[in-house]
Amino acid sequence: MLKGVYLRRAGQAAWVTVACALLATPALAQKRPQQQAAPRVQAAPVIPSDPDDAFVALREAARKNDVERAYAISATLVDYPIPSYVEYFRIKPQMFDGSGLARIDAPDDQVRAFLQRYKGQAIADRMRNDWLLVLGKKRDWANFDAEYPQFVLKDDTQVECYALLSRALKGQNVAADTRNVLSDVRYYGEGCVDLISYLVQSQQIQRSDVAFQARQALEQNLVTLAGRIAATVPDARADGDTLATIVKMARNDPSQAVAYLTASGGSLSRDEQGAAWGVIGQYAAKKLLPDAAFYYRRQMDLGGNQWMSDESQEWRVRAALRQGDWKQVRQAIEMMRPELRAKDPAWTYWYGRSLKADGRDAEAQQQYQQIAGQFNFYGQLASEELGNRITLPSRTTVSDAEAMAMRSRAGFQRAQKLYNMNLRFEGTREWNWELRGMSDRELLAAAEYARRVELLDRTVNTADRTRAEHDFSLRFPMPYRDLMQRATDDVGLDMAWAYGLIRQESRFIMNARSSAGAHGLMQVMPATAKYVARKIGMPDFSPSMMGDPNINIVLGTNYLSMVLTDLDSSWTLASAAYNAGPGRPKAWRSTLSRPVEGAIFAETIPFNETRTYVKNVLSNATYYAALMSGQPQSLKSRLGQVAPSAVTTTSLP
Missing domain, CATH: 1.10.1240 (Methyltransferase, Methionine Synthase (B12-binding Domains); Chain A, domain 1)
Structure with missing residues (x-):
């Protein structure tokens, strides 16, 4: 969660965000916390009689920060087997308001007693995380500084921002460390906006750094957050913001953003023009437009790499991959900020491939060797580039x-x-x-x-x-193997692929349910299950039957077979279709100008979830095949090639 980002201190023209205007509305004014008294039950809430049901209800009350209901339910769970959680769920709603913001009137004494009582437990670390947010909010730096070193997981970006703010208030320059924290705007919260505000006031960062942060928020469509960040700069105005306008335009229509930039780019510095082309390139690449690589070349010619978000830098590589421009792939990876390049083996692998395309085989081999020992998609591909097939490491058994x-x-x-x-x-x-x-x-x-x-x-x-x-x-466990063998044999499906998909879909949790309603081992959607049941002659099917492993596996494997047939027997396309629906990989495929290797197609899938999903499923399947056969395997062969085709309709759900 804690990732790096550049907060450059360049003397560029300040970016004035349109989102700042949103801050004038009363809805965004900070709410004054209510006075916190000892919770009193004003009306008798309905409390489940079963202790476990009551505990689940308590957890829900805590999630909603409903102080009175949490207090009432917790009072009925006196002898519950996990008292630490009963107490935590009672105290936590007193620390945050209904919108999830930290309260400055939290019960510090209760928190201290809790931390002492459950010292060393996971729930104590969770409580300390919450308390640090409260302490940072109310600027109680003495207690914050005492508690922060005891916070073990340190997996909360906002807490890290408060820790940096505490140091900055003591006169330390934290700009460099801030770069390692502020990268993913989704996790900023109040603490990170407060940090940015103070660093501007103390001149540790410049207006242009704030502009970059706000623009990153706009790229994620977090308009309110962008406004809050922009408001940390004094005298920010809502007019004349060329870059912010380009971000909004490019999200919907990159060509419209190109026209606007061409007409108004004279008001931007050379670096800002480069950043603008980078934003346009990002959104064009996500739409799989062939012009994306051209837009990125304009950016590379102009500069401004320091004002490009991580996502824009990653999509610069993907756009070049899709076009088969290995020189641009190499240059784009070399221009990545080092922390971004190092965190994902993808960029080591593709850099090696770009060196190989340039005839620099020895240097390419060095890149592959860095990641070939990793048991993941790119570790497997790197191993194959070194001339090895995919095998299993020696097995260690325990008693x-x-x-x-x-x-x-x-x-x-x-x-x-x-x-x-x-x-x-x-x-x-x-x-x-x-x-x-x-x-x-x-x-x-x-x-x-x-x-x-x-x-x-x-x-x-x-x-x-x-x-x-x-x-x-x-x-790579194989539960229900007899059921899987029978079901995959019946439809002629590769069982290793089916297991690889289940491992990614549900991790073998039989009662797993997605937010969209997918159910069971193979996470089959209700409408899909009904469709497949009808197609295979299962007239008495009802969605409640999806909890039966046999029914779940039969319907899931039949649907996999249908999807695979519909997509020219490509495991790469069919894996994408199982996650995103069969229409989308057909549309993505139709934008290709030439056949591409499956790894390039997978890496350039525009949906983050589906891109990760496809790579993991096929990596899993390769190891499952090695386990089942005892023979070396090839991930590259599984990926195959993906050729362009016209968009065709599908009857599959």
Whole structure:
């Protein structure tokens, strides 16, 4: 979550944002927190009689920061098996208002007592995270500075912003460290806006840095946040903002933004013009327009790389990949800020490929060697570029005693209790907290224990953490194998691909449900399930049957087969279709000017979720095939090539 970003201190013309005008509305004025008294129940709320149901209701009240309901429910759970969570859910609503903003009148004494009582537990770290937000909000730096070093996970960008603000207020220059925190505007919150405001006032950053931050927010369509950031600059006005207008235009119609930039670009510095072309290139690339690479070349000629968001820098590479311009691929990666380039093996792999295309084979090999040991999509591809096929590492097995010793760990016990109530967020936090500091062998024992208690998602994620000792039968489990074998044989489907998809879709959580309503192991949508049931002659089907693993697998594998047939037997296209719907990969494919390798098609998918999904599914499938066959495999062969075609309609849902 904590990523780097450049906050340049260049003497450029200040960017004056249109979003600032939004701040004039009363709706955006800071609300004064209500006086916090001891919670009193004014009316008797309906409280479930079953303790577990009451606990789930308490958690929901805490999520909504409903002080009175949380207090009333918690009073009924006196002897509940996980009292730390009952207490946490009672206190937390007193720390935040209904809109989720920290309250300055939070019950500090209750928090201190909680932290002492549950010292060392995951829930205490969660509470400390919340309290740090409160302490930063009310500028209680003495307590903030005392508590911050004890915050273990440090996975909250806003807390990191408050920590930097505390240092800045003591006279330290934190501009350089700020660059490593402020990159993903989605996680800024109040603390990061406050940090930006102070750094402007203390002249640690310049107006142009603020303009860049606000523009990043606009690129994410976070207009209100962009306005709040822009308002940190004194005397900001709402007129004359060429770059902000270009961002809004480019999102909808890059050609319109090109016309506007051409007509009004004279008001921008050379670097600002380069940044504008970069924004246009980003949105054109996401729309898979062939002109995207041209727009990016204009940007590269003009400069302004320091004013380009991470997303614009990444899409500059993707636009060049799609055009097959290896020189531009190499230049675009070389121009990436170092932290961005280093965080994703994609850019190491594609840089190696660009060097190879330039005849610099020895340098390309050095790039591949950096990531070839990684068990991921690009690690596998790099290994193949070095002349190796995909094989499994030697297996480390643990004893029964080692696995069953894990059941005595309190964190795992709490996690299982939470999982039994389908409270996966809290359960996963407890489980992962318990894994901290474990050796590879202990991680494998925990993964095996998770398998025995049928927490297969924890089996996968725990086994994935090992560094030198591995057991890929735990990383890539195969539950319901007889059902899968029968179902895939019936439709002639590759079982390794089907397992690879399930691992990505549900992590083998049978009762998994997506926000869109997808259900079960294969996350089949209700409408899709009905369609497939009708097609295969299952007249008595009802959506409630999707909880049956046999029905779920039969319908899911039949739909996979239909999608694969509809998309010319391309695993790359069919994987994309399973996630995004069959119409979208057809549309993406229709924009190609020539056949491209499957890896390029996957990397240039415009939806972030689908792009990650396709790469993970096919990487998984390659390892599953190696497990099932005992033979070396090729991810490149699975990816194949994707050729252009006209957009065609599909009857598939």
